[in-house]
Structure formats: structure tokens, C-alpha cells
Amino acid sequence: MAQKQNTLRVGLVGAGIGGLAAAIAIARAGADVTVLEAAQELGEIGAGIQMTPNAARLLRAWGVDKVIGDNLVRFEELNLRRKDGTKVGGGPTIRVEKTLGQPWWLVHRAHLHEGLVDVARKNGCDIHIDSRVASISYQTPGPVQVQTERGATFSFDLLIGSDGVGSIVRRTLFPSVKPSPPTTNCAYRAVVPYSQIRKDPSLVELVSKPTMEVWMAPHAYIITYPISAGKDFNMVLSHHRPNPVIAVEDVDMNDFRNDYRDFDPRIRKIIDMVPTAKRWPLLVTGPLDTWSSPQKNVVLMGDAAHSMVNHMAQGAATAMEDGAFLGRVLRETVSGRLSLAEAITIYEKSRMPKAYFKQQVSFLNGYIWHLPEGQAAINRDKAMEVELKGEQPMRTPNLYVDPTTVLEVYGYDAEADADEAIRSFLEQHESKDESTGITKKEADKILNWFLPEEERFLIPSKF
Template sequence: MESTMTGNASGKKKEIHVGLCGAGIGGVFAAIAIARAGAKVTVLEAADHLGEIGAGIQMTPNVARLLRKYGVDKVIGDNLVRFEELNLRRKDGTPVGYTQTSRIEGALDQPWWLVHRHHLHQGLVTVARQHGCNLMIGSRVVEIDYLESNEVTVRTEAGETHVFDLLIGSDGINSVVRRTLFPAVKPRPPTTNCAYRAIVPYEQIRHDPIASTLIQKLTMEVWMSEKAYIISYPISAGTDFNMVLSHHRPHPVSTVEDISMADLRAEYATFDPRIQRIVDMIPNAQRWPLLVTGPLPSWSSPRGNVVLMGDAAHSMTNHMAQGAATSMEDGAFLSVVLREVLAARIALPDAIRLYERERMPKAFRKQQVSFLNGAIWQLPEGEAQRARDRAMEPELRGEPLLRSPNLYGDPATVLEVYGYDAEAHAERALQEWYNGQDWRKDEGTGIEAPVAEKVMNWFLPEKEKFVSKI
């Protein structure tokens, strides 16, 4: 397709008004990043208050770097919890895999945080307001006009009208923006897998002599079983024990369901007595679907004035803790290419095409890895489980592996998923766009920037990097 890239000989800056439909974690983070790039930002949220439902969430190193860069970590403070190790177990508690968290953090030079969704969202909202973002509650979007003009006109249920240069659909699984662009697309559960979410106070666990042996230090624990698993970790400054309890039902689950707590407890009655005792402490829970969206052929409107991000574009299963993280990466990438729009170096439709071209395959890859990790944790009893456990067993002796079914510690997966830098990716993609070549190369040797980064530049100080700008 012919480029509509524009020059900037005069140095004149453009002004653009970006609207976001949805003020969840991804939407508010994108608002911060885009406001920092220089755009005017308005976020329309349907709910009458700002907040997040749910329980714990992992801020893995790929997005911890973004929280640090934008100062969100300082606002959240001690509610960002670091843990010492990951232990993978059979459902009876037998250890089969191990990851020392400090090895991951040291290799990537970023922390791996655990946090309550509410604390994360609260921190993001605070920083968004500090950057001048207009967060409007009670603004349910009911109509979007985008076909007849380069501008987008949005009408809310309350009768208000907003006009934007770009509308971003950050409104999640049930996205009104996605339904407007692609009415035939419907997120679906790929299998009968679904999950409970639960929190139990550490103080309550300490009073149980059996369960309390699990909380002597801050760890992440995974109990793996055929068609079920439990993952647990600390949140809320180490005062709450968060659990995600994965299981299967006779039929696919598409909506949140109320449950019998007796059924939940029976589901895990044969697990390690330590975690089973904590499961018995859960006061109430609901069954949550694991819905996957796409992959879609496009994330945007023909004019590039409406675009999707996050769960609206690529919801995924939760087994790699990358749903919110991938949404935040979308926002970070968008902010870099929109910076170039604001500087009048690239047209808005080209910036959106570049975002789609680069981010769509990344998101699809995450969807696949996430699904497969869930399959690894829920292998059928017998030879499949034994083969998985044999492949991980050297980790228990501290032996480094070149590859492992423990994807939270597998070197290739860690580098690909947790070592990913969305902003650096966007800068490389812009270089390719501007230079009309595959990647920026060292003139003398022909070495491509991504190769230099993967092999050499990751450990060198900035001024010593083989390719000066990657």
C-alpha cells in the first residue's frame, strides 16, 4: 500500500485528540503513555466509578519496566510484591519444577511484581490524572460514527457527543468498539477450561498449623493436575494469599457463573493438604470464563481513525499472566507511533497500520503460548505428566536448562515474553518504516539491530552498543 508519510521540514507540531473507550488497566495505561507523547486524551468509562474487579495480577518484567518508566510503581508502593521463587508441583505437593525469581529479574534487569488489580488500577488512575488525562465516568458509548469523515464522533448513553481524531477501543471482552467494526466477531472459550479467583488473608492461614507451612516465605506455587491446577502468590503488601483455581466443566463456559462452594472445595479435595486447607477457607467465589478473541484480520477501521487494543482485540487464556500485560504493551507501542504523528513525521493511518503490522503477530504468539502453558499444567495422568516432570526435574537440582516445560523459567520463553520491550520494538519498526528496509543495519558490517540486541547489546552500556540506536 502506498505510504501517506508526511515530512516535517517546518518543525510544526500537530495536535490530535485521542479518545479511549474503556478505563480498565490497559485503557488507563494507554492514556498515560499517549498523553506523555503529547496528545490530548479523553477516556470514556461506562461505569459510574473507576475501579477493577477481580483479585491478583502479575506485572511481569515486560510491563514492570513500563510501570517504572512512568512512575506508577512509586504511587503503588509496597502493594507491588516481589516473590522469591516459583515451585511447580504435582497436585499432591511433590516438587517437579523450580524457578529462582532473582535469576529472571537479574537477566532482564527488571522486577517481577504481584499486585491486587485494585491497587494497580488505582495507581494508574492517579498517574493518568497527573498527566492531564480526562477520565469521564458514566459515559457508556452507544454510537460511533467513523466512516464519513477522518474524525470520529462518539455518542454516549447520557446524550453527550465527543469528537476525536482517533478512537481506541480499550473496552475489553464485550467491546462496543469491536462490535461496531466487526459485528460478527465473538470471543469464545477454546475448551471447557475456566477458573475461580479467590483471596484468603495471610493472617487466617497463619492460624492453621498445616496450611501455615506454605507461607514461611513469599513464593509462587503451582499445583498441577489432570484438567485442573491452582496457582497462588502473595499480594497487597504480602497480607493476602491470592489463588487462581483452574478447572474444566462438562460444557464451555461463556459468562461469569455463581457456584456452590461445596462444589469448588470438592474439586480440589485430593490436592496437597496444605493448599486444600486454604481452599476450604475461601468464603465465596464465582466461575470465570477464559475467552479468546481472534486472531482478527484487522484491528482498525479503513481510515485508521478507530483501532482496537487489549482484550477487545486479543483476549487470551490466563495461563501466562499476559492478558493485561499485552494490553499495556499495545498502549506503549501506540504511544511511540503517535508521537511521530504529533511531530508530523508520519500520518495517522500509517501509524495505525504500523501498530497492526507489528503488534498483531506478537499478540497472537502470546495467545498461543498462554494456551499451551495451560495445557502443560493440566496434562493427563500417566506418561504425559511423567515426561513433563522428567524434563523439568534438573531444575530441582539447580541445573540450568536450555529449554524447559516450565515456561515461567524456560530461557527462550522468558526472553521472548518477559524480555520484550514494546517501546524499543516500536522504535525499530519506525526505523524500518522511515528507511524503507527490513531493519536498521550497521553500515560497515550489515549487522541488523535486532540481532545485535539479542546476541550482544543486551549486556553492553548504551555508549558501547554495537549499533548505536536500535
């Protein structure tokens, strides 16, 4: 068993959503946490993001939801449509929320990030901006040494790479690994004020209540939902390009609008209101054989380890799960029940297959939404017909409400999973009598409960 430690110094490279979530969870576990952020000021770029129930669970557990407040928006229903606007599936989200006991929130990335920063600092995390990492030394005995481009040096017992798809931590550990787009699929992000949309009477149905809308089309889709206390209409517009997109690109707005020229006239009107947009790559990392150094003193999380396509809204959520899981296992390192190497081993063994599962589900949902016209799309829409009648099918191509997928993806509890993984690990590694193979757990359950203390576990010589 590990010896009790008084302190555990943990460094995180990257103060994005996943890194800050990990910082909060690890600080709550009793470790000393330092976050090194390359940017000159804290903030988050982009637009809206979904905090599905598996992520909302963590925001509530850490009190981040109280800080964000009304900027966490709940929506009433999800509607799946053909590109002409015809509804083919969907239903009320309250069914998912009641089943899982957690809300499904929509939020601007900036508001989410601000809430995480606030709670991280309240939990004692030391956040350094303008601290781009230049080098990492982890192979010699002793702590991990980190130097920034500005010449500052840091020493950590554990270094966590939470620095996204361009991770310097991953490049240090695995220089040959390079995130890449699995297809030519990419996405625009855009925001339009509801006040502007409501000026057009023909758009009332789309904005009369908080809903999530998905327009599916061959090789493209549009998903929309409210953010910023219901003031802004957020859009993610998926499409394909002739060649894979590997970096954020400026776009010609005529090209932007032309990609959706044959969609529902109502959503086209809103697209025409977008002043500027950028094209974002959808990069996938891994699956990797390991996320850590051989010494288990450097480890990856989030997009640095397992970036995925965005079609199930699980990129940030999965990074937050990583952080929550790390917080639980490192709590046992702080208490002395697990060594650092054991904690990281448990984390990798549990989280690596879960992240790979999320990568697959995300890709497959995108495939469902991008189906070309033909029998496959007809079958997809036919399978969702019962949803329009208010019924809940046992199985549906609408993965946002499919019972199995909802439980496996949105019903996942990272902290409970970590607790179970720790319990299982400790049971497998508990002491046992070398000659009989009897473990203390079974001896306590069957025999030791009635024996005098001096004769308890283990007594092979008396057998």
C-alpha cells in the same frame, strides 16, 4: 511525509488496565487524551494479577510503581508441584529478574488500577465515568464522532477500543466477531488473608516466605501468590466444566471445594477458608485480520483485539504493551514524522503477530499444567528435575523460567520494539532517486559526507 500537527485528539473507550496504560503513554507522547468509562465509578474487580517483567518495565518507565508502592510484591521462588504437593520444578525468580533487568511483581488489581488512574490524571488525561458509548460514527470524512448513552458527544482524530471482551468498538467495526472459550476450561479467583492461614501450623511451609506455587493436575491446576503488601494469599483455580463457560457465574461453594478434593491437603485447607467465589470464563478473541477501520481512525487494543487464556499471566501485560507501542507511534504523528494512518499501520503490523504469539504460548502453558496422568506428565516432570538441583536447563516445560520463552515473552520491550518499527518504516519509505534507486541513507553514508553541500544527493546525471 506527514505534515506537523499541533494537536492530536485521542479518545479511549474503557478505563481498564490496558486503556489507562495507553492513556498514559499517549498523553506522554503529546496528544490530548480523553477516556470514556461506562462504570459509574473507577475501580477494578477481581483479585491478584502478575506484573511480569515486560509489564513491570512499563510501570517503572511511567512512575506508576512509585504510586503503588509496597502493594507491589516481589516473590522469591516459583515451585511447580504435582497435585499431591510434590515439587517437580521451579527455582529462584532472581535469575529471571537479573537476566531481564526488571522486577516481577504481584499486585491486587485494585491497587494497580488506582496507580494507573493517578498517573493518567497527572499526565493530563481527561477521564469521564458513567459514559457508556452508544454509537460511533467513523466512516464519513473528518473526525470520529462518539455519543454516550447519556447524550454527551465527543469528537476525536483517533478512537481506541480498550473496552475488553465485550467491546462496543469491536462490535461496531466487526459485528460478526465474538470472543469464545476455546475449551471447557474456566477459573475461580479467591483471596484469603495470610493472618488466617498462619493460624494453622501445617501451612507454615506455604506461607513462610513469598513464593508462587503451582499445583498441576489432570484438567485442573491451582496457582497461588502474595498480594497487597504480603497481607493476602491470592489463588487462581483452573478447572473444566461439562460445557463452555461464557460469562461470570456464581458458584455453589461445595462444588468449588469438590473440584480440588484430591489435591494436596494443605492447599485444600486454604480452599476451605474461602467464603465465596465466582467462576470466570476464559475467552479468546481472534486472531483477527485487522484491528482497525479502513480509514485507520478507529483501532482496537487489549482484550477487545486479542483476549487470551490466563496461563502465562499475559492478558493485561499484552494490553499494556499495546498502549506503550501506541504511545510511541503516535508521538511521531504529533511531531509530524508519521501520518495517523502510518502510525496505526505500524502498530498493527508489529503488534498483531506478537499478540497471536502470546495467545498460543498461553494456551500451550495451560495444556502443560493440565496434562492427564500418563507418560506425557511423567516426561514433563522428568524434564524439570534439574531445576530442583538449582540448575538452569536450556529448555524446560516450565515456561515461566524457560530461557527462550522468558526472553521472548517477559523480556519484550514494547517501547524499544516500537522505536525499531518506526525506524524501519521510515527507512523503507525514505526518498530515493527515481532513475538510480539510490536512497539518501546510502548516499549520505558513502558519498555525501565528503561532497560540497550544493552537490550532495542525488546526482544521477553525473554518473
